[in-house]
Amino acid sequence: MNTKYIDLVNQTFDFPQPEFKLENKTLEFHDVNLMQLVEQYGAPLKFTYLPQISNNINRAKQWFADAIKKNNYKGKYNYCYCTKSSHFKHVLDEALKNDIHIETSSAFDIDIVERLKAEGKITDQTFVISNGFKRAQYVTNIARLINNGHKNAIPIIDNYEEIDLLSAEVKGKFNVGIRIASEEDPKFEFYTSRLGIGYKNIVPFYKNQIQNNEKVELKMLHFFINTGIRDNAYYWNELAKCLKVYTSLKKICPSLDSLNIGGGFPIKNSLVFDFDYTYMVDEIVNQIKLVCEEEDVDVPNIFTEFGSFTVGESGGAIYEILYQKQQNDREKWNMINSSFITTLPDTWAINKRFIMLPINRWNDSYERVLLGGLTCDSDDYYNSEQHINAIYLPKYNKEKPLYIGFFNTGAYQETIGGFGGLQHCLIPSPKHILIDKNAEGNITTTLFSEQQKSEDLLKILGYNQATQPNSDSTKEASELTEILNN
Known part of the structure; x- marks a missing residue:
């Protein structure tokens, strides 16, 4: 038995x-x-286990290389690591061995980028894609990075004010991307992502704030849905809507040359895990090419921002x-x-x-x-x-x-x-x-x-030595007690 x-x-x-x-x-x-x-x-x-980080990066790069060759796709592929998945230095050091780029989410991310640049692990040729809602410090740090010569820094515009905020601090011309506020999965409690700008508003936004702005050049359209890359009707429908926006924008914006499809590759979560990465990559590349050919526009360079897939x-x-x-x-x-x-x-x-x-x-x-x-x-x-x-x-x-x-x-x-x-x-x-x-x-x-250790947690909680009686105070208290007892 x-x-x-x-x-x-x-x-x-x-x-x-x-x-x-x-x-x-x-x-x-x-x-x-x-x-x-x-x-x-x-x-x-x-x-x-550090080698698995490089293993997964190179697996994905090979899938895209194969799909680009198979479909005779004229654009390039760029692998970005989504740092919010794990900011640890040992993770970034391993990932950056593989000729990749970086996606950031907040102000302190830029400080990490600058440290890595100082160590020679990132160069001015490394794309730094900056997502997220940008508060003052984040804008300042992005501007500092650009002003110090990092021309491949691309802030992704998340709301209508960010063009003006960046223009006030960046010296000279700079590149931007625009994030699409995708429609969420029907099971979500809300209809549209809080991140980015709505599908219908992107072309008017470009015309109002970028088209005639000599300081700003649009290079990238950013698309991502919370459920990630899945072979279902919802994903393919949202990608189709994204490509419709891209081709409409490309016809009036010659500088637009990149499409960022975000992250969202699933990782193995059981011993019966089954996900056809090769098929999904091939079909994404094929769909992008078909829509661009139908609309008679050049295909974009493709960017991804894999986080969990990189390090998970x-x-x-x-x-x-x-x-x-x-x-x-x-x-x-x-x-x-x-x-x-x-x-x-x-x-x-x-x-x-x-x-x-x-x-x-x-x-x-x-x-x-x-x-x-x-x-x-x-x-x-x-x-x-x-x-x-x-x-x-x-x-x-x-x-x-x-x-x-x-x-x-x-x-x-x-x-x-x-x-x-x-x-x-x-x-x-x-x-x-x-x-x-x-x-x-x-x-x-x-x-x-x-x-x-106990002392690590007690220090955070304020129970450190500075709040405890010192030896002199203890001695004085003992002497006083003895006097009172007598």
Whole structure:
């Protein structure tokens, strides 16, 4: 009878998979021995497998190169990394090894760009696409970047005032893009995105503020929908409307030469994940070409802004099962030694699912469980994966520690969780490990950050040494007490 956890996996999924395999009865992720990682650094811990960032960038670049060749497409393709997915220096350093460009979202992003320029990792030829609603500091920083010679900086206009705000601070001529305020998915609570300018208003906006403005040149139209790139009627309908705007604008604006289709490539969230990236890229390129040919305009250069796709599949988190609580005759709670709310906030905030697998004990029998975090919050749990209605893990045994891993968690979790800051119920942030390969192809690990300590959190809360009595004050108080007692 097949009662081992490995039997369950083999019956349910195609396993092993390119990034997952068993070696000596324990799980490996991209040939990284995860139990050795636990033995060296302990758990809970988070890790970033840096080579996967370059792997995904080059996969996407190849898909677009193949589609451009197949369709005899005359425009170029530019891969931009959406920095808000993960601003960490080790992420940007790895991504920028691959001849890519940058998309920014706020004022401090520009400070990061300037640091990277100073290190020679970004040049004036690197496109810096600046999205978002631009407050005063963001405008000032973009203007500084342009004024210092970065001519490939392209602020994407989000509202009607930004042309004037930028013109007041940029010295000389500068390029801009316009973001389309796309119509949202019918399931959304509102009809039109708050970001950008409405479809019907873009051509009038160009005529009123840009066409006769000698200081401003329109180079890019920006299109993105929140649900991302999906093979469904909604996506193709919105892309068609975007292309209609592009061709209308191109006929009256010769300088317009680029179409930014944003980000939104999905990442692997289960062992049965199936997304035909090659088909989607080919069809997007084909649709752009067909519409431009029908309207007799030149095809645009294509830009993408992949964030989660770039960094998501590089990340993981490992926890130990501390204890099992049987709360009734059906529900068994396996308690992890951390918190889902603080370390994987998307599982709590938007019910996001990640790949979850045990690290060890694959040859043990299994049971159905729920997973609970350490906070005093009823929402601190994880009860299902994308592809099944329950979680099955090797049976709890207090004599045999069980470790579990969550994979492809590399995008957004640290920034949303507030890396280095306060955590719900003061549960400390775990250690974070960077995993790389050296010139010989051997795995290397580096400790990026230690687990938070009590004093780290107390300092943020104001309980620092400056608020505590010093030794002299303590001595004076003791002397006074002695005098009063006598």
